[in-house]
């Protein structure tokens with residue numbers, strides 16, 4: 295069974311996730327830890343729980359999701375795994391940080407390109423991948439069939455959806471990703487988003503104003 299721990303980090307209040315099981319192997323998704331204090335909080339949790347990070351994944355490469363990529367990759371000797379369509383977003387990271395007046399701690403380049411249908415294995419567990427563009431051109435959703443949850447990045451939020459006005463975004467594509475890829479997973483799936491509280495597919499199907 296996969297346990298999920300989230301931290302809300304950086305001035306943009308992004309949710310990063312640690313996924314781990316009884317083996318203690320751990321996957322780090324979207325490390326938004328921005329400063330030394332937040333990086334220490336993350337590392338302390340990993341150490342206190344004797345977790346062993348084995349993978350570094352991004353749902354997409356907007357700045358608030360990758361501030362800690364460099365720290366995590368170096369500290370735990372991990373390679374970065376993303377969808378290939380995020381390369382250009384990653385390439386624009388420094389420029390985007392300058393635009394927002396934020397520090398761009400350098401991210402490693404991706405070493406592995408993930409696609410829909412790929413399987414992420416760790417410990418005794420696995421995650422599957424859906425390609426869910428629209429907020430960002432290479433947004434990926436990671437989900438567990440066994441434990442019925444998904445890590446949605448900025449595709450779907452509690453009562454809302456990701457913005458589609460950033461480079462590579464497209465509203466129709468985003469709605470299509472949600473309705474054709476996420477909703478079919480089933481109402482009982484929990485949704486862990488890049489911002490805000492946890493929700494479920496069932497709640498969003500009924501109440502999300504962008505989907506009704």
Ligand SMILES: [Zn+2]
Pocket residue numbers: 354356429430448
């Ligand atoms: Zn984003």
